[in-house]
Amino acid sequence: MKVAVVGKGGAGKTTTSSVVARVLARGGASVVALDGDTNPNLGLSLGVGFDETERLVGMRQALDADEGDGDDHAADWDDLLDRFASTGPDGVQFAVVSQIDNPDPGCP
Template sequence: MKIAISGKGGTGKTTIAGTLARLIARGGWPVIAIDADSNPNLALTLGVPADRAATLSGLPRTLLEERTNPDGTRTAGLRLPPSEIVREYGISTPDGVTMLLMGTVDHAGAG
């Protein structure tokens, strides 16, 4: 099952995503939660202590590689299989959710 949550700012997306992830994980299902927000707070919602959450860094851009296809078009792909990315960069949370942080905005125009 894949669930994506989107909407306008300030509508509770992070709260809903975190609560759903925790409840599903408590039910015994494996859960990977991906925080792709430019202002990431999902770790806090998933129960990661604030001091630990403040030190989390996003996935490195080096995980992506650009490829030129035989027809000359260019695409981006992952350098590692998704399962390896989760294993290497996933953050364990108290209820058993594995969280990935996509990245943060370092300066205006960077997102």
């Protein structure tokens, strides 16, 4: 299944997502947790720790800046995970999808 968790700031999206991901993984499912928040904190709730959360955010930024390790697009989903995901507790694969660093972009 593919589940998107949305809601108002502070409602508990990140916390809920992380617990759902880990419970599914404990039940034997292969789980990929994607942090699509522009202020990505999911790693902290999953339990991968502060440094790893920041490392994955940095990897995402390097990709934006075209300093990534590949000069081609990832061949497929698995390739993408190999390059950008980290394995967290209970075997949950975790990657950061977005963080934007321009404080005042031109377009609304």
